[in-house]
Amino acid sequence: MRLKFSGSRVLILGGTCELALCLAEYLIKAQLYPVLSCRNKNGRQQIESSLSAFKEKFETVYLDLNDADSIKSIFSQNNQPDYLVDFAQSNLESLIASESSYDINRYFAENISFRAEIIKTAARGMLKKRRGRLIFISSAAALRPNPGQGFYAAAKLASEALYKNLGLEMGSKGITTVSLRPGYINAGRGENFIKQNKKITRAIPVKRAIEPCEVAETILFLLSESARSFNAVEITMDGGMSAGKLIL
Amino acid sequence: MTIFKKIQDLLAELLDVEKNEISPETYIFRDLGAESIDLMELAVAINSEFNISVIDDDIFLRRLREYISENQSIKKKYPFLSDKRIAEIIKDVGKGPNFSEPVLKVKDIADYIKYIMESI
Numbered sequence: 001m002r003l004k005f006s007g008s009r010v011l012i013l014g015g016t017c018e019l020a021l022c023l024a025e026y027l028i029k030a031q032l033y034p035v036l037s038c039r040n041k042n043g044r045q046q047i048e049s050s051l052s053a054f055k056e057k058f059e060t061v062y063l064d065l066n067d068a069d070s071i072k073s074i075f076s077q078n079n080q081p082d083y084l085v086d087f088a089q090s091n092l093e094s095l096i097a098s099e100s101s102y103d104i105n106r107y108f109a110e111n112i113s114f115r116a117e118i119i120k121t122a123a124r125g126m127l128k129k130r131r132g133r134l135i136f137i138s139s140a141a142a143l144r145p146n147p148g149q150g151f152y153a154a155a156k157l158a159s160e161a162l163y164k165n166l167g168l169e170m171g172s173k174g175i176t177t178v179s180l181r182p183g184y185i186n187a188g189r190g191e192n193f194i195k196q197n198k199k200i201t202r203a204i205p206v207k208r209a210i211e212p213c214e215v216a217e218t219i220l221f222l223l224s225e226s227a228r229s230f231n232a233v234e235i236t237m238d239g240g241m242s243a244g245k246l247i248l
Numbered sequence: 249m250t251i252f253k254k255i256q257d258l259l260a261e262l263l264d265v266e267k268n269e270i271s272p273e274t275y276i277f278r279d280l281g282a283e284s285i286d287l288m289e290l291a292v293a294i295n296s297e298f299n300i301s302v303i304d305d306d307i308f309l310r311r312l313r314e315y316i317s318e319n320q321s322i323k324k325k326y327p328f329l330s331d332k333r334i335a336e337i338i339k340d341v342g343k344g345p346n347f348s349e350p351v352l353k354v355k356d357i358a359d360y361i362k363y364i365m366e367s368i
Contacts, residue, residue: 127292169285 003224005032006131007082010223011074012036013063013118014087016043018187019137021050023085023216028057030220035081037063037074037088065090065110071121080125083223084134088115089155091189096150104151111155116162123166123175131174135222136163137215140183140238160234167232176231178222180215183238187212205240251298251358251365258293259354262286272355276308294357300364307360309337309352316341328363329356 010027012020015036024034036058038044044060051058063070065088092099092107119134126132138156145153160179167177184190184200186209194200194209201208218237221227236242252272260267263280276282291302305311306326315325322334333356340351
Protein backbone atom coordinates (compact mmCIF):
# COMPACT_ATOMS: atom_id res chain seq x y z
CA MET A 1 0.00 0.00 0.00
CA ARG A 2 1.27 3.41 -0.92
CA LEU A 3 0.39 6.09 1.59
CA LYS A 4 -1.04 9.35 0.30
CA PHE A 5 -0.76 12.71 1.99
CA SER A 6 -2.84 15.85 1.59
CA GLY A 7 -0.14 18.31 2.70
CA SER A 8 3.61 18.46 3.03
CA ARG A 9 4.86 20.61 5.89
CA VAL A 10 5.14 18.65 9.16
CA LEU A 11 5.97 20.55 12.33
CA ILE A 12 7.63 18.19 14.81
CA LEU A 13 7.67 19.43 18.39
CA GLY A 14 10.48 18.01 20.48
CA GLY A 15 12.53 17.52 17.33
CA THR A 16 15.72 16.38 19.05
CA CYS A 17 14.44 13.11 20.46
CA GLU A 18 15.44 9.88 18.74
CA LEU A 19 11.87 9.15 17.66
CA ALA A 20 11.49 12.57 16.08
CA LEU A 21 14.73 12.19 14.13
CA CYS A 22 13.69 8.75 12.97
CA LEU A 23 10.28 10.09 11.95
CA ALA A 24 11.93 12.97 10.06
CA GLU A 25 13.78 10.45 7.86
CA TYR A 26 10.58 8.57 7.11
CA LEU A 27 8.82 11.83 6.26
CA ILE A 28 11.58 12.96 3.90
CA LYS A 29 11.52 9.58 2.16
CA ALA A 30 7.75 9.99 1.77
CA GLN A 31 8.35 13.41 0.08
CA LEU A 32 7.12 15.37 3.10
CA TYR A 33 8.95 18.32 4.61
CA PRO A 34 9.73 18.05 8.33
CA VAL A 35 10.26 21.15 10.46
CA LEU A 36 11.88 20.08 13.70
CA SER A 37 11.75 22.18 16.84
CA CYS A 38 14.64 22.49 19.26
CA ARG A 39 15.25 24.46 22.44
CA ASN A 40 18.80 25.68 21.77
CA LYS A 41 21.90 25.60 19.57
CA ASN A 42 22.94 22.16 20.73
CA GLY A 43 19.58 20.78 19.74
CA ARG A 44 19.88 22.36 16.31
CA GLN A 45 23.34 20.85 15.79
CA GLN A 46 22.08 17.47 16.93
CA ILE A 47 19.26 17.56 14.38
CA GLU A 48 21.49 18.83 11.59
CA SER A 49 24.14 16.20 12.12
CA SER A 50 21.62 13.41 12.45
CA LEU A 51 19.90 14.40 9.20
CA SER A 52 23.07 15.50 7.37
CA ALA A 53 22.28 13.12 4.50
CA PHE A 54 19.11 15.10 3.73
CA LYS A 55 20.32 18.68 3.33
CA GLU A 56 17.62 21.21 2.38
CA LYS A 57 14.91 18.62 2.86
CA PHE A 58 14.11 19.73 6.38
CA GLU A 59 14.21 22.78 8.64
CA THR A 60 14.81 23.47 12.29
CA VAL A 61 12.93 26.03 14.35
CA TYR A 62 13.47 27.35 17.84
CA LEU A 63 10.78 26.56 20.40
CA ASP A 64 11.10 26.79 24.15
CA LEU A 65 8.30 25.57 26.39
CA ASN A 66 9.08 28.53 28.64
CA ASP A 67 8.95 31.14 25.92
CA ALA A 68 5.49 32.02 24.56
CA ASP A 69 6.97 34.38 21.95
CA SER A 70 8.72 31.49 20.27
CA ILE A 71 5.29 30.19 19.16
CA LYS A 72 4.65 33.27 17.03
CA SER A 73 7.74 32.84 14.91
CA ILE A 74 6.90 29.22 14.17
CA PHE A 75 3.43 30.03 12.93
CA SER A 76 4.21 33.08 10.84
CA GLN A 77 1.80 33.72 7.98
CA ASN A 78 3.51 31.82 5.18
CA ASN A 79 4.81 28.91 7.15
CA GLN A 80 1.68 27.27 8.46
CA PRO A 81 2.20 23.55 8.93
CA ASP A 82 -0.15 21.01 7.36
CA TYR A 83 0.63 18.53 10.10
CA LEU A 84 1.82 18.65 13.66
CA VAL A 85 3.50 15.80 15.52
CA ASP A 86 4.01 16.54 19.18
CA PHE A 87 6.78 14.75 21.07
CA ALA A 88 7.46 17.70 23.38
CA GLN A 89 7.64 16.73 27.02
CA SER A 90 9.89 18.05 29.72
CA ASN A 91 11.12 15.70 32.37
CA LEU A 92 9.82 15.45 35.93
CA GLU A 93 10.05 12.10 37.58
CA SER A 94 9.35 12.19 41.26
CA LEU A 95 6.91 11.06 43.89
CA ILE A 96 3.82 13.24 44.13
CA ALA A 97 4.34 14.02 47.81
CA SER A 98 7.97 14.92 47.41
CA GLU A 99 7.96 17.48 44.59
CA SER A 100 8.37 21.22 45.14
CA SER A 101 5.44 23.53 44.40
CA TYR A 102 7.59 25.55 42.04
CA ASP A 103 8.48 22.55 39.88
CA ILE A 104 4.90 21.25 39.89
CA ASN A 105 3.57 24.56 38.60
CA ARG A 106 6.30 25.01 36.06
CA TYR A 107 5.89 21.47 34.75
CA PHE A 108 2.16 21.83 34.19
CA ALA A 109 2.57 25.30 32.68
CA GLU A 110 5.11 23.94 30.19
CA ASN A 111 3.45 20.65 29.36
CA ILE A 112 -0.24 21.57 29.45
CA SER A 113 -0.87 25.32 29.19
CA PHE A 114 1.86 25.93 26.68
CA ARG A 115 0.78 22.94 24.63
CA ALA A 116 -2.79 24.28 24.58
CA GLU A 117 -1.41 27.57 23.25
CA ILE A 118 0.52 25.79 20.51
CA ILE A 119 -2.30 23.58 19.29
CA LYS A 120 -4.67 26.55 19.38
CA THR A 121 -2.31 28.51 17.15
CA ALA A 122 -1.67 25.55 14.86
CA ALA A 123 -5.38 24.80 14.48
CA ARG A 124 -6.21 28.41 13.64
CA GLY A 125 -3.59 28.32 10.90
CA MET A 126 -4.94 25.02 9.56
CA LEU A 127 -8.45 26.45 9.53
CA LYS A 128 -7.51 28.65 6.58
CA LYS A 129 -6.74 25.59 4.48
CA ARG A 130 -9.59 23.64 6.03
CA ARG A 131 -7.37 20.71 6.65
CA GLY A 132 -4.82 19.63 9.16
CA ARG A 133 -3.78 16.67 11.21
CA LEU A 134 -2.31 16.73 14.69
CA ILE A 135 -0.72 13.71 16.35
CA PHE A 136 0.11 13.82 20.03
CA ILE A 137 2.66 11.31 21.25
CA SER A 138 1.33 10.32 24.64
CA SER A 139 2.36 7.21 26.51
CA ALA A 140 1.00 3.92 27.81
CA ALA A 141 2.01 5.42 31.17
CA ALA A 142 -0.81 7.94 30.84
CA LEU A 143 -3.15 5.22 32.11
CA ARG A 144 -0.66 2.92 33.84
CA PRO A 145 2.07 5.00 35.38
CA ASN A 146 4.82 3.60 37.57
CA PRO A 147 5.43 5.26 40.93
CA GLY A 148 7.24 8.53 40.18
CA GLN A 149 5.34 9.09 36.93
CA GLY A 150 2.33 10.86 38.44
CA PHE A 151 3.07 14.30 37.04
CA TYR A 152 4.03 12.82 33.70
CA ALA A 153 0.77 10.82 33.52
CA ALA A 154 -1.30 13.82 34.58
CA ALA A 155 0.28 16.02 31.91
CA LYS A 156 -0.17 13.33 29.24
CA LEU A 157 -3.84 12.76 30.13
CA ALA A 158 -4.58 16.48 30.20
CA SER A 159 -2.85 16.93 26.85
CA GLU A 160 -4.75 13.98 25.36
CA ALA A 161 -7.96 15.71 26.47
CA LEU A 162 -6.93 18.89 24.67
CA TYR A 163 -6.17 17.01 21.47
CA LYS A 164 -9.36 14.96 21.73
CA ASN A 165 -11.51 18.06 22.05
CA LEU A 166 -9.73 19.82 19.24
CA GLY A 167 -10.61 16.91 16.95
CA LEU A 168 -14.16 16.93 18.28
CA GLU A 169 -14.60 20.65 17.71
CA MET A 170 -12.81 21.02 14.39
CA GLY A 171 -13.38 17.71 12.62
CA SER A 172 -16.09 19.40 10.56
CA LYS A 173 -13.45 21.84 9.31
CA GLY A 174 -11.08 19.11 8.20
CA ILE A 175 -8.85 19.29 11.26
CA THR A 176 -8.40 16.00 13.08
CA THR A 177 -6.33 14.64 15.94
CA VAL A 178 -5.00 11.37 17.32
CA SER A 179 -3.11 10.59 20.50
CA LEU A 180 -0.71 7.68 20.26
CA ARG A 181 0.24 5.85 23.47
CA PRO A 182 3.40 3.83 22.93
CA GLY A 183 4.56 1.44 25.63
CA TYR A 184 8.23 0.73 26.37
CA ILE A 185 10.38 1.95 23.50
CA ASN A 186 14.05 1.15 22.90
CA ALA A 187 14.91 4.84 22.82
CA GLY A 188 15.56 7.75 25.15
CA ARG A 189 14.35 7.44 28.74
CA GLY A 190 12.56 4.15 27.97
CA GLU A 191 15.78 2.49 26.80
CA ASN A 192 17.53 3.25 30.08
CA PHE A 193 14.58 1.97 32.07
CA ILE A 194 14.47 -1.28 30.10
CA LYS A 195 18.21 -1.77 30.61
CA GLN A 196 17.84 -1.33 34.35
CA ASN A 197 14.70 -3.51 34.58
CA LYS A 198 15.44 -6.41 32.25
CA LYS A 199 12.43 -8.39 33.44
CA ILE A 200 10.07 -5.75 32.15
CA THR A 201 9.94 -7.06 28.59
CA ARG A 202 8.75 -10.44 29.93
CA ALA A 203 5.58 -8.75 31.12
CA ILE A 204 4.75 -7.67 27.57
CA PRO A 205 2.75 -10.28 25.61
CA VAL A 206 5.01 -9.87 22.55
CA LYS A 207 8.06 -10.20 24.85
CA ARG A 208 9.93 -7.22 23.48
CA ALA A 209 10.03 -3.46 23.62
CA ILE A 210 8.96 -1.32 20.66
CA GLU A 211 11.61 -0.18 18.20
CA PRO A 212 11.71 3.56 17.43
CA CYS A 213 11.20 2.94 13.71
CA GLU A 214 7.95 1.07 14.45
CA VAL A 215 6.60 4.16 16.15
CA ALA A 216 7.79 6.36 13.28
CA GLU A 217 6.08 4.09 10.73
CA THR A 218 2.87 4.19 12.71
CA ILE A 219 2.96 7.97 12.90
CA LEU A 220 3.55 8.15 9.15
CA PHE A 221 0.46 6.00 8.65
CA LEU A 222 -1.56 8.12 11.08
CA LEU A 223 -0.63 11.23 9.09
CA SER A 224 -1.72 9.65 5.83
CA GLU A 225 -5.08 9.87 4.10
CA SER A 226 -5.66 6.19 4.87
CA ALA A 227 -5.92 6.99 8.58
CA ARG A 228 -8.10 10.08 8.35
CA SER A 229 -11.04 8.44 10.11
CA PHE A 230 -9.02 8.06 13.27
CA ASN A 231 -10.08 11.25 15.00
CA ALA A 232 -10.34 12.47 18.60
CA VAL A 233 -9.09 9.13 19.86
CA GLU A 234 -6.25 7.55 21.82
CA ILE A 235 -4.50 4.55 20.31
CA THR A 236 -2.37 2.29 22.46
CA MET A 237 0.71 0.69 20.94
CA ASP A 238 2.30 -1.43 23.62
CA GLY A 239 2.51 -5.02 22.39
CA GLY A 240 -0.53 -5.83 24.51
CA MET A 241 1.08 -4.82 27.80
CA SER A 242 -1.85 -2.84 29.13
CA ALA A 243 -4.45 -5.47 28.22
CA GLY A 244 -3.80 -7.77 31.13
CA LYS A 245 -2.29 -8.01 34.59
CA LEU A 246 1.46 -7.58 34.82
CA ILE A 247 3.19 -10.92 35.40
CA LEU A 248 6.85 -10.36 36.26
CA MET B 249 -13.94 47.52 -1.20
CA THR B 250 -15.66 48.56 2.03
CA ILE B 251 -15.22 46.67 5.28
CA PHE B 252 -18.82 45.55 5.09
CA LYS B 253 -18.43 44.17 1.56
CA LYS B 254 -15.40 42.15 2.63
CA ILE B 255 -17.25 40.72 5.63
CA GLN B 256 -20.20 39.97 3.40
CA ASP B 257 -17.91 38.01 1.07
CA LEU B 258 -16.28 36.12 3.93
CA LEU B 259 -19.58 35.24 5.58
CA ALA B 260 -21.19 34.16 2.32
CA GLU B 261 -18.31 31.82 1.64
CA LEU B 262 -17.94 30.45 5.18
CA LEU B 263 -21.64 29.89 5.83
CA ASP B 264 -22.59 29.03 2.27
CA VAL B 265 -25.32 31.68 2.04
CA GLU B 266 -26.21 34.15 -0.70
CA LYS B 267 -24.54 37.54 -0.44
CA ASN B 268 -27.86 39.34 -0.75
CA GLU B 269 -29.03 37.62 2.44
CA ILE B 270 -26.36 39.52 4.36
CA SER B 271 -26.89 43.17 5.28
CA PRO B 272 -25.33 45.23 8.08
CA GLU B 273 -28.46 44.55 10.13
CA THR B 274 -28.32 40.76 9.72
CA TYR B 275 -27.99 38.76 12.93
CA ILE B 276 -25.05 36.38 12.71
CA PHE B 277 -26.64 33.62 14.80
CA ARG B 278 -30.38 34.29 14.55
CA ASP B 279 -30.49 34.91 10.81
CA LEU B 280 -27.49 33.10 9.39
CA GLY B 281 -27.45 30.12 11.74
CA ALA B 282 -23.73 30.46 12.43
CA GLU B 283 -22.12 28.29 15.09
CA SER B 284 -19.22 29.23 17.31
CA ILE B 285 -16.80 27.18 15.21
CA ASP B 286 -17.84 29.26 12.17
CA LEU B 287 -16.99 32.43 14.05
CA MET B 288 -13.58 31.06 14.91
CA GLU B 289 -13.04 30.55 11.20
CA LEU B 290 -14.33 34.04 10.48
CA ALA B 291 -11.90 35.49 13.03
CA VAL B 292 -8.99 33.73 11.35
CA ALA B 293 -10.17 34.97 7.94
CA ILE B 294 -10.51 38.55 9.25
CA ASN B 295 -7.02 38.31 10.73
CA SER B 296 -5.51 37.67 7.33
CA GLU B 297 -7.94 39.71 5.18
CA PHE B 298 -7.50 42.94 7.19
CA ASN B 299 -4.07 42.14 8.58
CA ILE B 300 -5.20 42.89 12.13
CA SER B 301 -5.09 40.86 15.29
CA VAL B 302 -8.64 40.05 16.36
CA ILE B 303 -9.70 39.27 19.92
CA ASP B 304 -12.54 36.77 19.51
CA ASP B 305 -14.19 37.75 22.80
CA ASP B 306 -14.43 41.37 21.69
CA ILE B 307 -15.32 41.16 18.02
CA PHE B 308 -18.15 38.69 18.65
CA LEU B 309 -19.41 40.35 21.85
CA ARG B 310 -18.97 37.00 23.51
CA ARG B 311 -19.12 38.22 27.09
CA LEU B 312 -21.87 40.75 26.54
CA ARG B 313 -24.49 39.06 28.74
CA GLU B 314 -22.00 38.63 31.52
CA TYR B 315 -21.20 42.35 31.44
CA ILE B 316 -24.87 43.31 31.31
CA SER B 317 -25.76 41.06 34.25
CA GLU B 318 -22.84 42.44 36.24
CA ASN B 319 -23.93 45.99 35.39
CA GLN B 320 -20.57 46.72 33.84
CA SER B 321 -20.18 49.52 31.33
CA ILE B 322 -20.70 48.09 27.84
CA LYS B 323 -19.08 51.18 26.32
CA LYS B 324 -15.93 50.52 28.29
CA LYS B 325 -15.77 46.86 27.32
CA TYR B 326 -16.74 47.40 23.69
CA PRO B 327 -15.61 50.93 22.79
CA PHE B 328 -16.32 50.29 19.11
CA LEU B 329 -20.08 50.18 19.68
CA SER B 330 -21.97 53.47 19.35
CA ASP B 331 -24.24 54.65 22.17
CA LYS B 332 -27.19 54.11 19.88
CA ARG B 333 -26.14 50.54 19.18
CA ILE B 334 -25.61 49.82 22.88
CA ALA B 335 -29.14 51.03 23.67
CA GLU B 336 -30.44 48.84 20.86
CA ILE B 337 -28.54 45.82 22.15
CA ILE B 338 -29.80 46.22 25.70
CA LYS B 339 -33.36 46.32 24.38
CA ASP B 340 -32.66 43.35 22.15
CA VAL B 341 -31.04 40.96 24.64
CA GLY B 342 -33.50 38.22 25.49
CA LYS B 343 -35.58 38.67 22.35
CA GLY B 344 -35.54 36.88 19.03
CA PRO B 345 -36.96 33.50 18.03
CA ASN B 346 -34.61 31.87 20.48
CA PHE B 347 -34.07 34.25 23.38
CA SER B 348 -30.66 32.85 24.24
CA GLU B 349 -29.25 33.53 20.79
CA PRO B 350 -26.68 36.30 20.66
CA VAL B 351 -27.54 39.82 19.48
CA LEU B 352 -24.43 40.06 17.32
CA LYS B 353 -25.03 41.72 13.96
CA VAL B 354 -22.84 42.02 10.88
CA LYS B 355 -22.42 45.75 11.51
CA ASP B 356 -20.90 45.07 14.96
CA ILE B 357 -18.13 43.08 13.36
CA ALA B 358 -17.56 45.84 10.79
CA ASP B 359 -17.44 48.46 13.55
CA TYR B 360 -14.90 46.43 15.49
CA ILE B 361 -12.64 46.12 12.45
CA LYS B 362 -12.94 49.83 11.69
CA TYR B 363 -12.10 50.68 15.31
CA ILE B 364 -9.03 48.42 15.36
CA MET B 365 -7.78 49.69 11.99
CA GLU B 366 -8.11 53.30 13.10
CA SER B 367 -6.29 52.66 16.36
CA ILE B 368 -3.25 51.04 14.73
